[in-house]
Amino acid sequence: MSSQRGAKFIKEPPEVLRGVSMPRPKRRTPLFFDQRPRTLPEQLFGREEEVEKLFRALEAGSWVAVLGPRMVGKTSLALAGANEFAKENGYNVVLVDLRDTETFREATEKILGRLPRSILDSISEYLSSISEVSAKGAGAGLTVKLKKSAPARRALSDALFKVQDTILILDEVQGIQQGVPHFLKALGAVFNENHSLQIIFTGSYSGVVRRLFEATYSDESYGRPPISIMLTPWRESVAEDFLRTGFEKLGVPYEEWEIRDTIRNLGTLPGWLNLYGVRRYVERNHEKALKTAIREAVKEAKSELENILEGRSPKARKVVRLLAFGASWGDLIKTGISEDALSRLLGILMDELFILNKDDMGIYYFADPVYRKAAMSIPLVTEGE
Structure with missing residues (x-):
């Protein structure tokens, strides 16, 4: 981050809204290597320019698409940047994981389930006739199931029109295939009229994201074209610095050849290297940590390829x-x-x-x-x- 905003880093991120009001649990102090998404800008590595661009896009009132391959850090960038903006501007952050979500209806139910209960209560007359809402475990949000006769577009629009001072992160949105035009029009209408709602999409340049970019240039009802932030794998020098920095911060002894060996086998996608870093911190053995990281990474990559080939x-x-x-x-x-x-x-x-x-x-x-x-x-x- 630049020195201009460096002094404004938040010490603690605002709680990501899950639809229920629960006491905040004690937070575990994250390590340098951590398999969970980063929540603060200073926890990111080598993404200073991207964080600044995201912050400026939110300041300008634009919706944003954070694009890139899996394991490149899209969720971390979106969440860390949104948390910083939220802290400085009094906003809330709502993160909705849309992986394995194929239809507009399923996406609507997930989004509604992550909104504060107060939002659903404010449209309870409408929701009570079309949905079944039940609280789940602590922090899990609400389960919203729309009835077959319920129009998902109206349910989503009515709820999001009520949302105030909120950044909505739609994570891994590219999987939605059915009902995309209705989804985009609902979001576009709300975005154009509710100026206190900010939207960040993350995903690869496919599905909803691609159609969003294409549609916004030809149909004003979709809103303005999003600003894209492309995340690519690190350069080798950045990847090497990431591993060295983590080892030194955590007191993990290492040899330079081990860093080169790791990058040769895992590449420079942050997610793979972070997986190795976690294992190396725990195991304290390069060969064992690398072998485990390669096995897990290849398993996940093979699953991705199998999905494409299906x-x-x-x-x-x-x-x-x-x-x-x-x-x-x-x-x-x-x-x-x-x-x-x-x-x-x-x-x-x-x-x-x-x-x-x-x-x-x-x-x-x-x-x-x-x-x-x-x-x-x-x-x-x-x-x-």
Whole structure:
């Protein structure tokens, strides 16, 4: 962070609203390596410019899209930047995790469940006729289930029109596929009229986020185009400094070759390196920590690739396996996949997940060593199986 705002860092983030009023539990002091999202700007590493840009976008009243691959730190940036803005401007922060949320209706129910109970009480006459609201465990928020006859767009709009001085973080929003136009129009209408509501989207450039950018230029009902903040993997020098800084702060003995070995095997995505850092702090053994981190990272990356391949031709699996070693367009077409299907698959890997590169010789390859290892382990499925 710059010195201009450095003196204003918050000491304690405002409580993320979960829909129920509960006593604040005693907070665990986070370590330098921590698998939970960061909540304060000073807990982030190597993202000073991005935090400043996010803060300026919120000051300007813009909605924001924090974009990038998984494990790059999108949630941490959004939450830390929102908390700083909230502290300085008297706002609340509502974080809604939309992973595994495929429809507008499901998204609406999750968003409503994270709003303060007072908001739902203020529209209780409407909600009581369309929803079932029940409190869950401490801090878990509310469970909101809309009845089949209830219009999700109206339920979301009515609730968000009541929200005051709040930053709404819609985390991993790209998975929503059904009802996207209604979702965007509901958010756009509220955003245009409720000036005390700020919205931050996080995700890859797909699904809702892509359609949001496209729609805002052609239909004023969606609101103004969002400001994008692109997070990319760290440069190797930044990744090395991250590991050194963590080891020195935590008193973990290390050798320089261990840092190079870690980056060679895990790449420079913050999430993978942080996973290794946590294990190294606990295990105090480089080989054991790296082995565990690689196993967990490859498992998660393979799951991501399997999600992409689901419903596609077995030829797509052959393409992914070839990409692990590097392949030209011509090499990939030899798998028998159609040009259209290949173009779509490469587009997802390059433009939505940011895990595939193309060099000057026209060779496509996985830039991240974790995804490279995961691609090598993708099983081939023959036609008819």
